[in-house]
Amino acid sequence: MEGADITLHPEKFCRQNSGAGLSLDFEPKQEYVFVETLQERYKCASCHLVLHNPHQTGCGHRFCEKCILCLRERYENPQCPIDKENIKAQEIFKDNCCKEKVLNSLCIVIRKDLENHLTTRCDLRAETCAYCQKSMTSIDLQIHTQKYCPLYPVSCPNNCGFLAEGGGKCVKRGKLKLHEETFLRDHMLYVLNRNTKLEKQMFDLKLSVEQKESKIQQLSNTVKWCEKECRQFGQIGNNGSHLTNVQSLSGYMEKASWLEEQVLQLVQLISEEQSRHDFRPLKEAIESMKQKVSSMEGYRDRLDILEGQSGKHDAQINIHKSQLSSNEERFRLLEGTCYNGKLIWKITDYERKKKEAVDGRVVSIYSQHFYTSRCGYRLCARAYLNGDGSGKGAFLSLYFVVMRGEFDSLLSWPFKQKVTLMLIDQSGKKNHIVDVFKADPHSSSFKRPEGEMNIASGSPRFVSHAQLENPRNACYIKDDTIFIKVAVDLTDLEEL
Structure with a gap:
């Protein structure tokens, strides 16, 4: 958990794995108050406390070992509480890289019954729906009332003013x-x-x-x-x-x-x-309608012929458009492909693309791919302009993606290089926003791709919208454009 304004003797500060012979784990029945603010990426997606023996799921979110086991025991098809993706057992792995970062953080050790703390604070405790009186976890209660509870009062989407039982303008969802x-x-x-x-x-x-x-x-x-x-x-x-x-x-x-x-x-x-x-107006109207119907039948035949011709022209135009689009995409990739392990990604029309992400039309965008060498790893970047997971709605999320390449059978797996993600300051003051991580060899994100690309790995809270759009001593958005740099450390990387 995070700490704030706590004054203790310096000798009580420690790093969890600083002593010789200690295992890479928390000591039992202790609570840890971190001196510096603990980043959201090191908190459990379920109980929102510091990760205890962290495990990562296929969707890229981290859970305490007990929390992920509890979810799997309670539900036949457990879902991630952040992005509602199904949690598959074969995609869960221990995140020792994250675990090492947490245990290296400076903290204060407070004696406490950790098991009782997790039991009373965990969001998996049972609660009762106020409408249908069903018992469920607090995580599912909000979803239940918003989507499924048959007795929950909802307004008619047609806004018809129907007065339900008790005189209200709502009806039960059922x-x-x-x-x-x-x-x-x-x-x-x-x-x-x-x-x-x-x-x-x-x-x-x-x-x-x-x-x-x-x-x-x-x-x-x-x-x-x-x-x-x-x-x-x-x-x-x-x-x-x-x-x-x-x-x-x-x-x-x-x-x-x-x-x-x-x-x-x-x-x-x-x-x-x-x-x-007086039947004369009626007879005149009938005769007029007969003439119009006869005229429309003639027009209909002509329209059928024109529609057939138009359909043929549209088919030809679509073929030409598809060919042009394919050629443009090919030329763009050839012109923008890098083979030195570095990518400069130019994202134009930032406001429009962010609005599309907020509206849910285009949630994420991909960069062009790049390589560590001519015959090296094929890579790309992925950005969520309105955030993903814990950063949704307030952050720009940035991820690194390993893609399937033409020379994968000749390369060494898993991918183990250090990766740098950077948002470039366009003011010239070089106040870049940087996040560096080393690929975890145990993560499925860095194994040899079986599909088109692996699961993305990176930072869901890379930079806040406030810092991105209103910086103090930098300029990250200029002419409605941002630049993102991805660099792979090629040290000790054998070139074919």
Whole structure:
């Protein structure tokens, strides 16, 4: 753990591995207060205390031996609490290089029950979710409430103002999907109801027209019947007696009066319906729509032909673009490749690339590769402009990467050289920011690559954004550009 403003006798200061015959480990049941501020890279990613017998995972983060064992015992598929990467047993190794740096730090020894300290302070202690009452570790509790707890109150993403139980504008996460489906159905029903009303109006108009046509047909049949009766009456008038003719005429006059009354009622009814429902605008709209549909069908055929031609042109353009991009990349690599173990990496458009990293679109960027010699190790650098792991959000993280090369079968493995990472001061005052480390031969980051490249190794808290962007006696960003230098110590390195 870190110490602050502690006054003790000088003889109580010590280095952990300074005595002869001592093993490279902490003494049991003791707590260590470091005189100088201990860097974050030497703290456990789980309990956040000084690393005790450090082990490194495949994602590049370090854990105490007990913390990593505890994670593996508690979870079938343990995850790193920093970057949520799966922790694979075959990628875990003892980090003796880190262990040596920690044990060489000047510290004050305080007698204490270390086992009880780790048990009470460790972030793996059990806690209970306030919503679903499930018991879990404090590490998982925050993830559980933010992503998985079905009773955790969340706001509707559609911001619909739905009032849940108790009058709040939130729903339980487990009911959120049902809530969205319910309101989506209401929106769809509203549109369907509008369409249904329009269809009903059209149906009523069609039914009214059919009724009018039916009444007109009835009137036509009545007129035909009347004509037939009149012809019969003419025949009777020529052949029958006067009394019979008068009686028949009287009956036909009554029928004619009734028929005239029916015709007048029908004409009045038709006039009223026409005044209420003027079909001419509807017919004109229908005819106009028919013409537009016919015109659009013609345009559609022409568009299909044009789309086919455009697709062929796009395919040819994409082929040319791919060839140009491949050639440009090849020329860039040929021009920028170094064979002396040194790399000067120019990162332009710093603000834009950092914003892309903050937004999560392009989290990290790689440099061009370089070699220790013409037939030497193939290497590159990797930078996280918005930080990685413990440095995420406040630091620039810088890593060194061993890549698969053409001459790996002739080289000595693992890679053992000293590496210097440097952020160059462009003001000329040479206030460079430097981090030097020696490759750990036991780390999987420096074995012979089986894939395109090994796991990156370096500094997640290389330089803070505050120091990078607002330096006091230096200039690290100029013309929206920064320069990073990577140098490999070629001492004792045999050249093929």
